[in-house]
Amino acid sequence: xxxxxxxxxxxxxxxxxxxGRGGLSNRWxxxxxxxxxxxxxxxxxxxxxxxxxxxxVPEPEIAYLRALSLQLLSSVPLIVLSFVVLYGIFFxxxxxxxxxxxxxxxxxxxxxxxYVLASSFSTVLSYCYVVTGVLGVSLALALRFGLIGAWAVSxxxxxxxxxxxxxASEIIKSIVNRxxxxxxxxxxxxxxxxxxxxxVFVLALSQVFFNPGILFRVLESIAPRIQELWFVPLVxxxxxxxxxxxxxxxxxxxxxxxxxxxxxxxxLSAVAVRSRYWVPVPVTIRISHSGHGEPGxxxxxxxxxxxxxxxxxELAVIxxxxxxxxxxxxxxxxxxxxxxxMMPLFLTMGSMDRYEVYGYAGMFSLxxxxxxxxxxxxxxxxxEGKALWRIFASPIGPESYFKAKAILPLSLSLVLSLxxxxxxxxxxxxxxxxxxxxxxxxTAMACISVSVGLYFGSIYPELSEKPRGSYISGTxxxxxMLVLGVAGLISAxxxxxxxxxxxxxxxxPSLAVSLASGLIISxxxxxxxxxxxxxxxxxxxA
Amino acid sequence: MVNPDMAVAVRTSSxxxxxxxxxxxxxxxxxxxxGQVYGLLGPxxxxxxxxxxMMVGLIRPDAGEISIFGVRPYEKPIEVRxxxxxxxxxxxxxxxxxxxxxxxxxxxxxGLPEVDKRTRIAHFLEAFELSGREDEMLSGYSQxxxxxxxxxxxxxxxxxxxxxxxxxNGLDPRSAKIVKDLLNRLSGEGVTTIxxxxxxxxxxxxxxxIAILYGGSLVSEGTVEDLKGKAGMQxxxxxxxxxxxxxxxxxxxxxxxxxx
Numbered sequence: 001x002x003x004x005x006x007x008x009x010x011x012x013x014x015x016x017x018x019x020g021r022g023g024l025s026n027r028w029x030x031x032x033x034x035x036x037x038x039x040x041x042x043x044x045x046x047x048x049x050x051x052x053x054x055x056x057v058p059e060p061e062i063a064y065l066r067a068l069s070l071q072l073l074s075s076v077p078l079i080v081l082s083f084v085v086l087y088g089i090f091f092x093x094x095x096x097x098x099x100x101x102x103x104x105x106x107x108x109x110x111x112x113x114x115y116v117l118a119s120s121f122s123t124v125l126s127y128c129y130v131v132t133g134v135l136g137v138s139l140a141l142a143l144r145f146g147l148i149g150a151w152a153v154s155x156x157x158x159x160x161x162x163x164x165x166x167x168a169s170e171i172i173k174s175i176v177n178r179x180x181x182x183x184x185x186x187x188x189x190x191x192x193x194x195x196x197x198x199x200v201f202v203l204a205l206s207q208v209f210f211n212p213g214i215l216f217r218v219l220e221s222i223a224p225r226i227q228e229l230w231f232v233p234l235v236x237x238x239x240x241x242x243x244x245x246x247x248x249x250x251x252x253x254x255x256x257x258x259x260x261x262x263x264x265x266x267x268l269s270a271v272a273v274r275s276r277y278w279v280p281v282p283v284t285i286r287i288s289h290s291g292h293g294e295p296g297x298x299x300x301x302x303x304x305x306x307x308x309x310x311x312x313x314e315l316a317v318i319x320x321x322x323x324x325x326x327x328x329x330x331x332x333x334x335x336x337x338x339x340x341x342m343m344p345l346f347l348t349m350g351s352m353d354r355y356e357v358y359g360y361a362g363m364f365s366l367x368x369x370x371x372x373x374x375x376x377x378x379x380x381x382x383x384e385g386k387a388l389w390r391i392f393a394s395p396i397g398p399e400s401y402f403k404a405k406a407i408l409p410l411s412l413s414l415v416l417s418l419x420x421x422x423x424x425x426x427x428x429x430x431x432x433x434x435x436x437x438x439x440x441x442x443t444a445m446a447c448i449s450v451s452v453g454l455y456f457g458s459i460y461p462e463l464s465e466k467p468r469g470s471y472i473s474g475t476x477x478x479x480x481m482l483v484l485g486v487a488g489l490i491s492a493x494x495x496x497x498x499x500x501x502x503x504x505x506x507x508x509p510s511l512a513v514s515l516a517s518g519l520i521i522s523x524x525x526x527x528x529x530x531x532x533x534x535x536x537x538x539x540x541x542a
Numbered sequence: 543m544v545n546p547d548m549a550v551a552v553r554t555s556s557x558x559x560x561x562x563x564x565x566x567x568x569x570x571x572x573x574x575x576x577g578q579v580y581g582l583l584g585p586x587x588x589x590x591x592x593x594x595x596m597m598v599g600l601i602r603p604d605a606g607e608i609s610i611f612g613v614r615p616y617e618k619p620i621e622v623r624x625x626x627x628x629x630x631x632x633x634x635x636x637x638x639x640x641x642x643x644x645x646x647x648x649x650x651x652x653g654l655p656e657v658d659k660r661t662r663i664a665h666f667l668e669a670f671e672l673s674g675r676e677d678e679m680l681s682g683y684s685q686x687x688x689x690x691x692x693x694x695x696x697x698x699x700x701x702x703x704x705x706x707x708x709x710x711n712g713l714d715p716r717s718a719k720i721v722k723d724l725l726n727r728l729s730g731e732g733v734t735t736i737x738x739x740x741x742x743x744x745x746x747x748x749x750x751x752i753a754i755l756y757g758g759s760l761v762s763e764g765t766v767e768d769l770k771g772k773a774g775m776q777x778x779x780x781x782x783x784x785x786x787x788x789x790x791x792x793x794x795x796x797x798x799x800x801x802x
Contacts, residue, residue: 286640286678316650320636320643327638327679386634390695393598394651395624537619540600542561 001113009110009118010125017091017126032125039129046136047143054144069145070245076138076154077237080131081161081168087127088169089202112275116267119173120166131162150245153252157237157259164263170270174277196332203336204343230255233262310403313396317404324383325376325408331383334375338416341368342423357428365420365442366488370449373413374484377453380405381536382461382471389540398537402454402530410450417442433507437495440511444491444518449484451525456480458532463541487525491518549576549611551703551734552597556606559592559758566592568758569606574736574751576611576702579729581749582738585788589758590738591631594705597736598628610703624652627696631707631738633688637681641672641691644680645698652699659698666694670717685712693721704728706737710744722748746780756788 014032057065065072124131135155142151227242229235236259244252307315325331341364352360384391391401421442425435460476472480494513498504504513552574559567567589574580582590595601596608599615599622608615615622635644642663649659667673670690680688689712696704704725710718725735725748739745745752746766753763762769762783770776773783 312653313651316647320639320647323643324636324638387636389600389628389630389634390636390648391651392600393623393626393628393630394648395620395653396651397620539602540595 001111001117005110006114006118006121009115010121013119013122014125017122035125035128039132042129043132043136043139046133047139048136050137050140051143054140065141066145069141069147070150070242072141073138073147073150073154074238074241074245076134077157077161077241078235079134080158081165081234081237083130083134084124084127084162084165085168085172087130088123088165088172091123091169091173113271116167116170116270116274120163120170120267120270123166123169124162128162131158134158147245150241153244154241157240160259160263161237164266167263167266167270171266171273174270174273192327195329196326196335199329199332200336200339203333204339233258236262310407311400313394314400314404317391317396317401318408321380321383321405321408328383331379334372337372337375338368338419341365341371342420346427358430358434361424361428361430362438362441365417365424365438366445366492368420369413369417369442369445370484370488372416373409373446373449374453374480376409376412377406377450378457378477378480379471380409380454381457382463385463388463392537392540398533399530401537402533405533406450406454406526406529409453410446413446413450414443417446437499437507437511440515441492441495444515444522445488447522448487448491448518448525451522451529452480452484452487454529455525455532456483458529458536461536461541487521491515491521550574551576551578552608552610552736554593554596554606554608557593557596557603557608558605559589559596559601560604565758567596567603570755570758570760571606572753572760572763574734576734577729577732578750579725579735579737579748581745581752582736582755583740583742583745583752583784584738584755588755588788590755591707592758593755594628594707594736594738595630597703597705598626599623624699625702627699627701627704629689629692629696629704629706629709631711633692635680635688635691638679640677640679641667641683641687642676644691645694648695649698654699662698663694666697669720670694686714686717689713690717697724702733704733704735704737706735708738708740710739710741718744742780742784752780754784754787761787 011032014035018032018035054062054065135158138154139151142148227239230239236255240252240255240259243249243255310318325334381388417439421435421438424430424438430438456476456479457472460473460479462470462473462476470477491514494504494510494517495507498507498510504510550573552572554570554572557567557570557572558565570589570593582593584590592601596603597610597615599619602616610622611625613622636647639647645663645666646659649663654662663676664673667676670693672687672690672694675683675687680691683691689709693706693709696706709721713721722744725737728735729750749766751763751765752769754761754769762772764772766780769780769783769787770778773786775783775786778786
């Protein structure tokens with residue numbers, strides 16, 4: 001193994017991951033040094049803010065935190081390890097198999113151990129700001145409660161655990177690529193569906209795991225008994241911190257040694273599976289088995305009600321986009337948004353009073369509908385990628401294309417607003433007023449989010465083909481989220497003012513004003529988007 | 543020289559296109575008769591793809607005029623695209639669709655009736671030996687298979703004008719032969735085909751007329767014999783004429799340098 005080669009591959013993989021996020025080209029942030037600087041800033045900021053916050057926490061809570069602080073510090077390596085593994089899974093979800101199979105590392109003279117080391121370090125480095133954020137918060141705890149020695153041990157082990165997480169991610173990547181190839185080859189449509197369900201499940205699970213409220217409760221229950229879990233390798237680093245803090249250095253040394261051995265075993269396993277499944281196989285997926293020359297059934301849209309409202313070309317674009325949403329794993333992740341928005345509320349509702357439940361249900365409904373509608377519409381052009389030439393070379397005009405691109409996210413977002421208001425109203429036993437408010441505000445939000453998303457998605461589409469497609473530039477998504485926030489607030493303010501401050505002429509007039517303002521804002525942005533689509537169609541983007 | 547009895551399929555006059563500092567097309571004037579198989583030759587970066595994209599209306603000219611059967615593509619793009627079939631140099635397809643779904647999508651964009659759509663897709667899949675693979679997602683297709691799908695997509699709606707940017711890229715010899723025969727047959731049916739290629743033997747074999755572009759300018763145009771005559775190289779091959787006209791005749795020094 002040559003370290004110079006590991007270094008060279010690491011640099012390339014790191015650049016690929018940083019620049020693959022989009023919006024960073026030709027800026028200092030697109031370099032590894034920029035990333036390290038960001039990590040350092042996050043460390044300084046998180047430790048300062050956490051330390052300042054700990055200074056204003058009331059005494060009963062401080063006493064509680066003091067009692068728990070050592071356990072929390074000992075949990076840091078485990079948290080870091082989980083973070084890195086989770087991001088490794090996210091990478092697999094967002095990765096494009098076509099690129100993975102054509103990466104030059106597949107045919108350059110590189111050994112699997114060199115590749116595994118470089119890839120693991122690149123995973124760790126590309127998300128090091130998350131690790132430094134966790135370390136910063138734990139430093140604040142350590143400074144506040146005089147546990148700086150424990151923090152030092154904990155940080156050292158957290159750094160090692162982040163590398164272990166990188167190795168674990170490598171194992172997951174290799175196996176998932178291989179299993180996915182084999183499974184997809186045999187499963188066809190069922191494989192696509194299973195993959196979609198799995199992605200949504202993983203994302204929802206990760207949300208549960210990293211929801212601060214839930215995470216804190218889990219740690220609260222596990223941390224005091226961490227030594228009892230001595231047989232679980234993942235908690236060995238946490239046991240080292242606990243034993244070292246308790247003065248049992250022999251035990252700490254033993255668990256340090258087995259942690260190192262476990263890290264080594266992970267690395268060897270990662271190398272072994274990478275050697276075995278070196279080149280990801282581009283998948284051949286057979287969707288149906290209709291036989292030679294027999295036509296498919298089509299999407300059903302073309303023969304039903306859709307044919308009255310849309311032209312043949314518009315329906316073709318809509319059908320294609322539905323397939324894109326169902327089949328592309330980088331698009332499937334958006335289906336998890338509704339679940340991600342509902343789960344925290346269901347999991348923490350036990351500790352809330354009725355008004356808190358109203359507030360959170362409203363917030364999660366609006367955020368869920370808004371984010372879902374915004375992302376789907378903002379990415380509607382960008383998702384075409386380089387295949388956009390097909391649209392531009394076909395006899396479909398900007399108006400038709402706009403119509404086709406607007407209707408799918410709008411329909412889905414409106415359905416989602418119904419689901420949110422229906423599910424929350426049923427589960428939390430809302431009265432008719434609360435249910436109606438939720439429905440009206442979510443409906444307005446669905447329209448606003450899609451109109452805003454379409455507008456910014458057509459100004460800032462990201463059509464370049466990257467290993468991890470973003471479909472809209474960083475500037476575009478930031479601006480659209482900002483505008484959506486402001487527009488959503490304007491629309492919801494009459495209802496919010498009435499409910500929380502008693503301003504207005506009653507609930508239903510407030511709801512009517514909210515809905516009307518939401519529809520006016522949507523109309524403005526839909527009109528602007530339509531014009532922007534016309535401009536966009538003037539010339540095929542380079 | 544344009545035959546006065548024949549209709550002009552493509553006309554460009556003083557056509558110019560710049561990309562920043564780079565002049566991709568420089569004051570290009572050209573007439574292409576209807577029903578011809580017309581070859582565009584030129585080294586990399588000579589402006590062939592840019593010219594083709596302007597014909598389809600994908601790029602607007604900075605100066606000069608271009609018309610397709612008398613219609614300016616940048617003014618009435620939909621009208622022009624209805625009668626054009628286009629295959630870009632590297633046709634990116636929608637990988638998440640199967641070949642059949644992709645071709646149905648293209649047929650719908652062109653508004654083909656359901657029966658025609660099914661018949662033609664089945665016919666072309668059979669002709670290009672993709673039958674049996676049509677329900678596989680395009681992500682698993684080889685480059686040559688994707689090229690075949692892109693070519694079928696350009697032919698489905700029976701275009702009057704076919705614009706193909708290096709259509710034989712990645713095709714196996716049998717498929718390349720099918721494409722060549724098809725172009726000849728379509729020419730007999732009055733379809734105009736404009737295609738670029740780096741394989742000069744193919745250009746010589748199937749093109750009625752050829753234009754050689756270099757640095758965005760037209761350096762020579764005519765039949766193969768015309769080109770030889772204009773270059774004063776009657777006994778030479780098209781390759782020799784091409785290399786002479788595009789400034790690349792003496793490649794010996796480069797080869798020697800590379801083999802050191």
